[in-house]
Amino acid sequence: GAVVSQHPSRVICKSGTSVKIECRSLDFQATTMFWYRQFPKKSLMLMATSNEGSKATYEQGVEKDKFLINHASLTLSTLTVTSAHPEDSSFYICSARPRDRTNSGNTIYFGEGSWLTVV
């Protein structure tokens, strides 16, 4: 199956600093990538949708100036958490929709996730 890779898998940063998480589709081109955050024992919460070459669309309540999303190529999207605070500590997951879709619907592939801890 298609592979989506996130890096880093775990990161610890100091409060007030910024941290970048990368999401790459390794064997396919992705026109659209999605970013989620997930708290322990909770479901995934969609943060934003990013389309290659255009600005991301953020979900209600998500601060676009705090969570900067860049989708510069068909295989890479980045999420930058700016001026991180302890409450930003969470599990961040990206997913990607292949540019070339099969006829059996619309499968979206997820990365392994990235744990962010802000101290």
Added chain:
Amino acid sequence: LAKTTQPISMDSYEGQEVNITCSHNNIATNDYITWYQQFPSQGPRFIIQGYKTKVTNEVASLFIPADRKSSTLSLPRVSLSDTAVYYCLVGPAGGYNKLIFGAGTRLAVHP
């Protein structure tokens, strides 16, 4: 996107068949049904997708009745490693604009 309803949790034992049902009363004509599995600290993994009747792959089967207002994920002979959260999602063919996750079903498989 059609809202989905699943049981919050289920328990089973190794070797049993597990059926998880998802309700999606407002499913649209061009919606597909997709199930994902998630282990702790990992991203969701695609299990199976279907539109109507029955779909089977090496991992699971998906049963969809004629009215498509519900679907059942069937896991044959579960093992301890099937302990995970299972999510049912519904969205239009040709591309979900976005995938919204419900609460999912937390399956615990016991020895």
